[in-house]
Amino acid sequence: MDLGLKDKVVLVTAGSRGLGRAVATEYAREGAKVMLASRNEQELAKTAREIAAETGSQVEFVAADLSKRDAVDAVYAKVGERFGRLDVLVTNAGGPPAGTFDNFEDDVWEQTFQANLLNVVRLVRGALPYFRQVGGGRIVNITSTSIKQPIEGLILSNTFRAGINALAKSLSVELAPEGILVNTVAPGRIATDRITELDGLRAAATGLTQDDVRVGNERQIPIGRYGTPDEFARTAVFLGSYANTYVTGQAVLIDGGMVRAL
Numbered sequence: 001m002d003l004g005l006k007d008k009v010v011l012v013t014a015g016s017r018g019l020g021r022a023v024a025t026e027y028a029r030e031g032a033k034v035m036l037a038s039r040n041e042q043e044l045a046k047t048a049r050e051i052a053a054e055t056g057s058q059v060e061f062v063a064a065d066l067s068k069r070d071a072v073d074a075v076y077a078k079v080g081e082r083f084g085r086l087d088v089l090v091t092n093a094g095g096p097p098a099g100t101f102d103n104f105e106d107d108v109w110e111q112t113f114q115a116n117l118l119n120v121v122r123l124v125r126g127a128l129p130y131f132r133q134v135g136g137g138r139i140v141n142i143t144s145t146s147i148k149q150p151i152e153g154l155i156l157s158n159t160f161r162a163g164i165n166a167l168a169k170s171l172s173v174e175l176a177p178e179g180i181l182v183n184t185v186a187p188g189r190i191a192t193d194r195i196t197e198l199d200g201l202r203a204a205a206t207g208l209t210q211d212d213v214r215v216g217n218e219r220q221i222p223i224g225r226y227g228t229p230d231e232f233a234r235t236a237v238f239l240g241s242y243a244n245t246y247v248t249g250q251a252v253l254i255d256g257g258m259v260r261a262l
């Protein structure tokens with residue numbers, strides 16, 4: 001299948017490692033040009049170099065803390081300067097701190113709103129003029145299976161990712177007439193630094209070893225193991241490709257069957 005991504009321009013936020021990096025790499029393998037945005041310039045430069053070397057595609061980067069409005073503006077300035085167009089936006093961000101209701105005061109709620117929901121609003125706002133210029137676009141939001149089944153001890157993530165999902169569904173209706181398709185991909189347990197960190201926190205809280213935590217989690221997954229970033233990226237990239245012409249407003253769980261909800 002031709003994904004129709006050759007020479008398309010893709011912006012991937014929080015793209016220096018983990019799921020964002022895997023998605024950016026898969027786009028580059030399909031011949032797309034990629035702009036990576038994340039906070040750490042050195043890490044970004046290294047990731048961009050490695051993806052370009054592996055795929056032969058053009059990979060640019062911009063250092064930006066995407067919880068800040070000015071940073072989002074700077075990202076689009078760089079997209080304009082380097083590529084002058086945009087065809088696909090992949091929104092991703094670092095995960096909010098783990099904790100329960102009693103752990104957080106207003107300041108953390110406010111900060112998480114900026115970093116994990118308002119960032120998506122601002123990124124979409126910045127992408128639309130580019131999409132309108134080329135007469136269409138694709139948006140893929142990376143969230144979590146918590147959009148279907150809230151996860152214990154992750155109250156901030158549960159709340160704001162549900163917001164992204166509702167935003168994406170609304171946008172899919174508003175933007176379909178313009179040829180802009182909007183979908184959400186929800187990872188379950190894909191082996192990245194974030195999952196290692198969460199397993200470590202659980203191990204510390206329960207007195208289990210990290211291996212025991214992982215084995216326990218794997219028992220909840222019908223496929224019997226954590227997913228790989230590449231497995232995650234293949235689904236995300238199809239949804240955010242030009243081979244996808246009829247799927248919009250969907251939230252696809254990439255979780256090895258972990259969530260039991262219909």
Ligand code: NAD
Binds near residue numbers: 096
């Ligand atoms: P990760 O920790 O491996 O990578 C996170 C990325 O976010 C890094 O590139 C980091 O530099 C970037 N980042 C963090 N804060 C940022 C900011 N303010 N501005 C710009 N960039 C920032 O995490 P991951 O596993 O790749 O997960 C990506 C997202 O998916 C996270 O929000 C995570 O909570 C969520 N998620 C992941 C899984 C999974 O299975 N890995 C499951 C559920 C949800």
